Amino acid sequence: MLTNRANAKAAPELGAASEPAATVLEVRGITKSFGDRVANDHVDLTLKAGEIRALLGENGAGKTTLISVLCGQYFPDSGTVAVRGRPLAPGSPRAALAAGIGVVHQDFRLVPRFTVTENVVLGTESWGGRKVEQDVAAHAAAAGFGLDPRAPAWSLSVGELQQLAILKLLYRGLDILILDEPTAVLSPPQAAELFESMRKLAGGGRSIIFITHRLREVIAMADEVTILRHGKVVADREVAGLDALQMSVLMIGSDAAAQQGASRAGTPGEIVLKLESATVEGRGVRALDRVGLEVRRGEIVGVAGISGNGQNALAEVAAGILRPIAGSRTCIASAVAYIPEARLERGLVGAMSVSENLSLRQYLRPTMSHPLWIWSHRMTSLARRLIEAFSIPVKNPDSRLADLSGGGLQRVLLARELDEQPDLIIAAQPTRGLDVASSAMVRSQLVGHRDRGAGVVVISEDLDEILELSDRVLVLFKGAVVGEYSRGSFDRAEIGLRMGGEGPD
Amino acid sequence: MRIAVPVAAVVAGLVAGGVILALGGHDPIDAYNSMWEGSLGSSDGIEATLIKACPLVLTGLAVATALRIGLWNIGGEGQLIIGATAATGVGLYATSLPGPLVLPAMIFAGCLAGAMWATIAAIPRALIGLNEIIVTLFLNYIAILLMDHLIFGPWADPKAFGFAYSRSLPDAAVLPVIPGSYVHVGIVIAVLVAVTCWWLMERTPWGFSVRVAGGNARTAEYLGLHISRRMVIVLALSGAIAGLAGAIELTGVTNRLQDGISVNYGYSGVLIAFLARGRLLGVVVAAFLFATLVVGSYALQTTGVAQPIATIIEALIIVFLLAGDAALAFRVHMTRPPHALEPATAGVRS
Numbered sequence A: 001m002l003t004n005r006a007n008a009k010a011a012p013e014l015g016a017a018s019e020p021a022a023t024v025l026e027v028r029g030i031t032k033s034f035g036d037r038v039a040n041d042h043v044d045l046t047l048k049a050g051e052i053r054a055l056l057g058e059n060g061a062g063k064t065t066l067i068s069v070l071c072g073q074y075f076p077d078s079g080t081v082a083v084r085g086r087p088l089a090p091g092s093p094r095a096a097l098a099a100g101i102g103v104v105h106q107d108f109r110l111v112p113r114f115t116v117t118e119n120v121v122l123g124t125e126s127w128g129g130r131k132v133e134q135d136v137a138a139h140a141a142a143a144g145f146g147l148d149p150r151a152p153a154w155s156l157s158v159g160e161l162q163q164l165a166i167l168k169l170l171y172r173g174l175d176i177l178i179l180d181e182p183t184a185v186l187s188p189p190q191a192a193e194l195f196e197s198m199r200k201l202a203g204g205g206r207s208i209i210f211i212t213h214r215l216r217e218v219i220a221m222a223d224e225v226t227i228l229r230h231g232k233v234v235a236d237r238e239v240a241g242l243d244a245l246q247m248s249v250l251m252i253g254s255d256a257a258a259q260q261g262a263s264r265a266g267t268p269g270e271i272v273l274k275l276e277s278a279t280v281e282g283r284g285v286r287a288l289d290r291v292g293l294e295v296r297r298g299e300i301v302g303v304a305g306i307s308g309n310g311q312n313a314l315a316e317v318a319a320g321i322l323r324p325i326a327g328s329r330t331c332i333a334s335a336v337a338y339i340p341e342a343r344l345e346r347g348l349v350g351a352m353s354v355s356e357n358l359s360l361r362q363y364l365r366p367t368m369s370h371p372l373w374i375w376s377h378r379m380t381s382l383a384r385r386l387i388e389a390f391s392i393p394v395k396n397p398d399s400r401l402a403d404l405s406g407g408g409l410q411r412v413l414l415a416r417e418l419d420e421q422p423d424l425i426i427a428a429q430p431t432r433g434l435d436v437a438s439s440a441m442v443r444s445q446l447v448g449h450r451d452r453g454a455g456v457v458v459i460s461e462d463l464d465e466i467l468e469l470s471d472r473v474l475v476l477f478k479g480a481v482v483g484e485y486s487r488g489s490f491d492r493a494e495i496g497l498r499m500g501g502e503g504p505d
Numbered sequence B: 001m002r003i004a005v006p007v008a009a010v011v012a013g014l015v016a017g018g019v020i021l022a023l024g025g026h027d028p029i030d031a032y033n034s035m036w037e038g039s040l041g042s043s044d045g046i047e048a049t050l051i052k053a054c055p056l057v058l059t060g061l062a063v064a065t066a067l068r069i070g071l072w073n074i075g076g077e078g079q080l081i082i083g084a085t086a087a088t089g090v091g092l093y094a095t096s097l098p099g100p101l102v103l104p105a106m107i108f109a110g111c112l113a114g115a116m117w118a119t120i121a122a123i124p125r126a127l128i129g130l131n132e133i134i135v136t137l138f139l140n141y142i143a144i145l146l147m148d149h150l151i152f153g154p155w156a157d158p159k160a161f162g163f164a165y166s167r168s169l170p171d172a173a174v175l176p177v178i179p180g181s182y183v184h185v186g187i188v189i190a191v192l193v194a195v196t197c198w199w200l201m202e203r204t205p206w207g208f209s210v211r212v213a214g215g216n217a218r219t220a221e222y223l224g225l226h227i228s229r230r231m232v233i234v235l236a237l238s239g240a241i242a243g244l245a246g247a248i249e250l251t252g253v254t255n256r257l258q259d260g261i262s263v264n265y266g267y268s269g270v271l272i273a274f275l276a277r278g279r280l281l282g283v284v285v286a287a288f289l290f291a292t293l294v295v296g297s298y299a300l301q302t303t304g305v306a307q308p309i310a311t312i313i314e315a316l317i318i319v320f321l322l323a324g325d326a327a328l329a330f331r332v333h334m335t336r337p338p339h340a341l342e343p344a345t346a347g348v349r350s
Helices: A063-070 A093-098 A116-121 A130-143 A158-171 A188-203 A215-221 A244-259 A311-319 A343-347 A354-358 A376-389 A406-418 A436-452 A463-469 A492-499 B004-023 B028-039 B043-067 B076-093 B099-128 B132-152 B186-203 B205-215 B217-222 B227-254 B265-275 B280-302 B307-327
Strands: A023-034 A037-048 A052-056 A078-083 A101-104 A176-179 A207-212 A224-229 A232-238 A271-282 A285-296 A300-304 A326-331 A336-339 A424-428 A455-460 A472-477 A480-486
Touching: A023 A063, A037 A052, A037 A063, A037 A207, A037 A232, A052 A063, A052 A188, A052 A215, A063 A078, A063 A101, A063 A207, A093 A101, A101 A158, A116 A130, A116 A158, A130 A158, A130 A188, A158 A176, A158 A188, A188 A207, A188 A215, A188 A492, A207 A215, A215 A244, A224 A244, A232 A244, A271 A311, A271 A455, A285 A300, A285 A311, A285 A326, A285 A455, A285 A480, A300 A436, A300 A463, A311 A336, A311 A424, A311 A455, A336 A343, A336 A406, A343 A406, A343 B217, A354 A376, A354 A406, A376 A406, A406 A436, A424 A436, A436 A455, A436 A463, A455 A463, A463 A492, A472 A492, A480 A492, B004 B028, B004 B307, B028 B043, B028 B280, B043 B076, B043 B186, B043 B227, B043 B265, B043 B280, B076 B099, B076 B132, B076 B227, B076 B265, B099 B132, B099 B227, B186 B205, B186 B227, B186 B280, B205 B217, B205 B227, B217 B227, B227 B265, B265 B280, B265 B307, B280 B307
Parallel strands: A052 A207, A052 A224, A101 A176, A176 A207, A300 A455, A300 A472, A336 A424, A424 A455
Antiparallel strands: A023 A037, A023 A078, A224 A232, A271 A285, A271 A326, A472 A480
């Protein structure tokens, strides 16, 4: 399969710079819509042998749709894909595999009970055995993966699982590798290791597309970058010569870029929430380890950290839903708003209507109900007011909540939680999965309520967001607070290191 | 579509049933004529349908009510039987009660017994998450055996020559009929119960909180609602409705406890709730439809069609209705794929 080893850019030591790399993948005019929403609008993309191309864009920009078209999962409305000059049958995962296109999904799609070898051969005609194990081990070694072919997948770390998912593609001889947000789940050292493997693979002639929304990774890793915004290609060029600011302007548009760091400082007042060495344990794991947290009126406390480091437990303890096994929580807020990370699972009821969901906090009020009767028209008028105020994308308040998009769900949740003018707001990953407009609305709402005098806790994986909004920043790692910074002394590099469990000391 | 699909389903069921009738040597047109005459086509038929609909409305409501909090009460059968048994106990032994109080006391006993029977399943479900489907189902067998023990033993009618009958109930224990008909007032009670359940679940704040708990337990927890308490109350209510069905069937139809007091009413309730898509008022409509089929199938048997064939026809229509309901969830698109090159080799290379 490794037909093209001439790759000047990624492997200059081969000294084959004179020969231009061949085009392996050519995407022309791909358009794909879902109902009224155009997810991909005449998208073009070319990929050369040995090239690492970043596909950059915000959530909802159309990255995932594009790769779903490439791997045959979606049937495009129009446009063509050609692999080495041969047209690829659209909408056929088998054809995509046969042409050499493989995807590593964010969730890896592996079988935990199977061994490394079994996971690798799953879907091929082989069923394992000593020879296959050796073969798998050889492929792993060639890619620089230290995977034990007999280890069960459940015993692997996240980084190793990712290696296994990549190995699965290599074993099949696929040479166009698409990685969907590969670093989202990795710690910085694991990400560095992944980047090293990617370079090695590209040096061996394979071509890689990786999806990301982290600008640094694009600069560090990619030869070329394709930037998508609202389903359209807004840039398709070499990375060399681009800086992070230019890319962010292209990715989120100039208006949003101008807002970076624009939020004003708050004026902290009395303490509304105080956690003292709060500890939470579940299934033998210490989710929160003696965490102290003070939130004052009129300030936003940002909690940075890679997800899975106790954010969920912290949010639920702060919101007063989860009781810590040790330590204390003091809260003087009369109304607490909680915007949970898992919106549909934790904060909403999918089978009920939008207006019922908007009334969940207020249905017991005398203005809304009597023990024997709910005034449903008052529920509807509350709903109409909130739909208007928060631009919830729904026409009829009685339509089912589950039919809303992610941004719509978050608007419903925000509208309901903030309508009571709470003294304390706990927002967990408040902009995850939202488009630019919704994210901007969420942020301005949080800042607005802080200015009104609410204490706000923002827990987010998005460091840019934390740095933009917060008056103080805490870093959470393995359930413990490992760093605290106040506005004016944010050190991005140091916070990043602490998020990965390392410190400058 | 919401009208056309069920109608088409009934027609399809009748056509398929017609094939079976023809194979069995019957004229399908004659057969369906007698089904119609026996159910909705005559005043006797309508009366029989209304009498049959009463327990079905109630058992359907029992299931649909429990569904409001996300529980499946498969124990309507047992709760109905235990309700009838408790009502019989009151009717046979509370002889010192003044006449006008006998019926209310029996009906109250039936509801209470049904509620308690369901609570046996509700408490372990609420406390440790023990599956309510299994427990309510197994409680059915216990209820049947308990009833059998009583009607073959202590309550057996000495004049029944060994048939599984209890002694007859006193005259004060007979449910009155709707004036001018043979239909007992049970159907009126059943419809009132349906409206009450609808009001309770859809129009009160407490019902609202139950629906939140049933729709998403984690959100209910987030709002600080006591889910387990609501589970027990709702399942007890569900059991009480099924127990009421038992007491009404006893006082309105059989007038003594007997084997077969329930013709699978409890299980039919599950189907009816399903046909009504869990909607409380929809249950009334679905139960009437179901009762029409059951009564029509009885009428079919009187014309010489074997009972299994009549039951098959009844079942066919229900299967088509359920299939039609499932089909409503889909929308069919006819598209022609653009000219696509099939991959020459689709195998996996390594």
